Amino acid sequence: MGGISLTSKPAILDLVKKRIxxxxxxxxxxxxxxxxxxGMPPEFWNISNPENVQACHKNYFDAGSDVVFTNTFGGSRLxxxxxxxxxxxxxxxxxxxxxVKGICPEHGYIAGxxxxxxxxxxxxxxxxxxxYFRNFLEQARYLSDAGVDFFVVETMVDVKExxxxxxxxxxxxxLPILASMTYKKTKRGYFTIMGNSVSECVKILxxxxxxxxxxxCTLGSDEMVDLVPLLKKETNLPxxxxxxxxxxxxxxxxxxxxxTPQDFTRDIMxxxxxxxxxxxxxxxxxxxxxxxxxxxVKG
Amino acid sequence: xxxxxEYKEAIVSGNIPKxxxxxxxxxxxxxxxxxxxxxxxxxIREVGDLFEEGEYFxxxxxxxAEAMKAAMAILTPVIAEGKDKRTSARxxxxxxxxxxxxxxxxxxxxxxxxxxxxVYDLGADVPIDDFxxxxxxxxxxxxxxxxxxxxxxxxxxxxxxxxxxxxxxxKYKILVGGAPVTKKxxxxxxxxxxxxxxxxxxxLAKKLLE
Numbered sequence: 001m002g003g004i005s006l007t008s009k010p011a012i013l014d015l016v017k018k019r020i021x022x023x024x025x026x027x028x029x030x031x032x033x034x035x036x037x038x039g040m041p042p043e044f045w046n047i048s049n050p051e052n053v054q055a056c057h058k059n060y061f062d063a064g065s066d067v068v069f070t071n072t073f074g075g076s077r078l079x080x081x082x083x084x085x086x087x088x089x090x091x092x093x094x095x096x097x098x099x100v101k102g103i104c105p106e107h108g109y110i111a112g113x114x115x116x117x118x119x120x121x122x123x124x125x126x127x128x129x130x131x132y133f134r135n136f137l138e139q140a141r142y143l144s145d146a147g148v149d150f151f152v153v154e155t156m157v158d159v160k161e162x163x164x165x166x167x168x169x170x171x172x173x174x175l176p177i178l179a180s181m182t183y184k185k186t187k188r189g190y191f192t193i194m195g196n197s198v199s200e201c202v203k204i205l206x207x208x209x210x211x212x213x214x215x216x217c218t219l220g221s222d223e224m225v226d227l228v229p230l231l232k233k234e235t236n237l238p239x240x241x242x243x244x245x246x247x248x249x250x251x252x253x254x255x256x257x258x259x260t261p262q263d264f265t266r267d268i269m270x271x272x273x274x275x276x277x278x279x280x281x282x283x284x285x286x287x288x289x290x291x292x293x294x295x296x297v298k299g
Numbered sequence: 300x301x302x303x304x305e306y307k308e309a310i311v312s313g314n315i316p317k318x319x320x321x322x323x324x325x326x327x328x329x330x331x332x333x334x335x336x337x338x339x340x341x342x343i344r345e346v347g348d349l350f351e352e353g354e355y356f357x358x359x360x361x362x363x364a365e366a367m368k369a370a371m372a373i374l375t376p377v378i379a380e381g382k383d384k385r386t387s388a389r390x391x392x393x394x395x396x397x398x399x400x401x402x403x404x405x406x407x408x409x410x411x412x413x414x415x416x417x418v419y420d421l422g423a424d425v426p427i428d429d430f431x432x433x434x435x436x437x438x439x440x441x442x443x444x445x446x447x448x449x450x451x452x453x454x455x456x457x458x459x460x461x462x463x464x465x466x467x468x469x470k471y472k473i474l475v476g477g478a479p480v481t482k483k484x485x486x487x488x489x490x491x492x493x494x495x496x497x498x499x500x501x502x503l504a505k506k507l508l509e
Contacts, residue, residue, distance in 0.1 A: 032449075032450055037397075037450075038397040038398070038448060038450035038451045038453070038454075039396065039397025039398060039399075039424070039450075039451060040397075082399045082423075083399060118399065118400075120402065123313075123358055123361040123362045123365060124357050124358060124361050124402065124405075186352075186353025187352055187353045188352075188353040188354070189353075191353065191356065192356075193356060193357050194356055194357055194358060195355075195356030195357070195358065195359070247479075249479070249481060
């Protein structure tokens, strides 16, 4: 077939050996700024307001992101059913990938994003590991069919749920998997709210088949700096960090995050020094943060 | 004679069958039920301290709360028959409309019922009118409104405004909770308080209802 040239961007796991990779920043908080109503799952906008979603992705690539995460964080059956949107899982996920594809630059990467199901194992909830697995298997299949470059499992509080998600992806795909937990800082160190330690999470996720491990959300950038050496100590895999831009505050009816792009980037640079290989932002961060990081990282 | 250590251990280790067994034994042996409950309460506070110290996490906290609830389910009816009735305030709790996050709310509900409160947990994504109707129906003392999103937090204000419009705001104490809730927000909307976590929430509820 003459005339069609496939782009030859390196695989993400090769690129990460050569340089720091810039991820994207917050998505939900950006969509809310654009008018996503309270209680509406952000995935719904993939269908109803595709231009808003796509503009966010494009702004991130323009700001310097190498990778953009699809707008599918809450796109699994369990999560969408809780929002009474269980009927459109396939549509929401496939459309999400198409939206990134539509604006993805030649050397950009599309990460199929998978977040927590919102359901918990006993004694906190009543779900089973098998149900977790089926939930993520379905979503991973839609993302894989639509064509992503790699997968992201993020913001997990229970390593058993994260493990089920990684295994489900592995069941149907050999693409790289980035698995990221959300930790809180306690007097005894960093743990998920389920009590999983950094060492336990890294070990289990690595065994399940993750290619990149990391941390995102909950912690502000300043609080996440000390977590990176702990991750580094536990693994030789590349490390990913996506902290929040401080803690959200509601001022005069508007959500404000008090960390500036400059403060945030200073912390990100410290994390890179400590061994982080993929860097970006979570809640409260926006393309300005990514632009600042990209300028510092890429020089 | 109540063996405090055995009672405490059952709660702190979250041993539900053991907590039930001890509660049944206490009733059968005609022990002073108020003292038994005090011992259990002391244990659940110890669990709370362990949680705040980062020794315990959600699963341990839930297990202990369940053990406490199981014991209280046996002990409370006995107390109700007796003459020295303990106060058991009624609480209506839920996550506000548009918000499906319910883990924090469920934890507060469990801890409150573990402490002997009569808890009406309405679940998540609860319309404002449902909160109010339930509070009127059960003649609640306390309403707890949870919101995890800065967008749904506005529902906490709307609920309080609606109570004011109906002229019944002062019939209830109101606690608001959720990650983005601050002291300032609590004051701005005219709630009676907020707490960092489930343990502090229970302490605050007690103080408000004294």
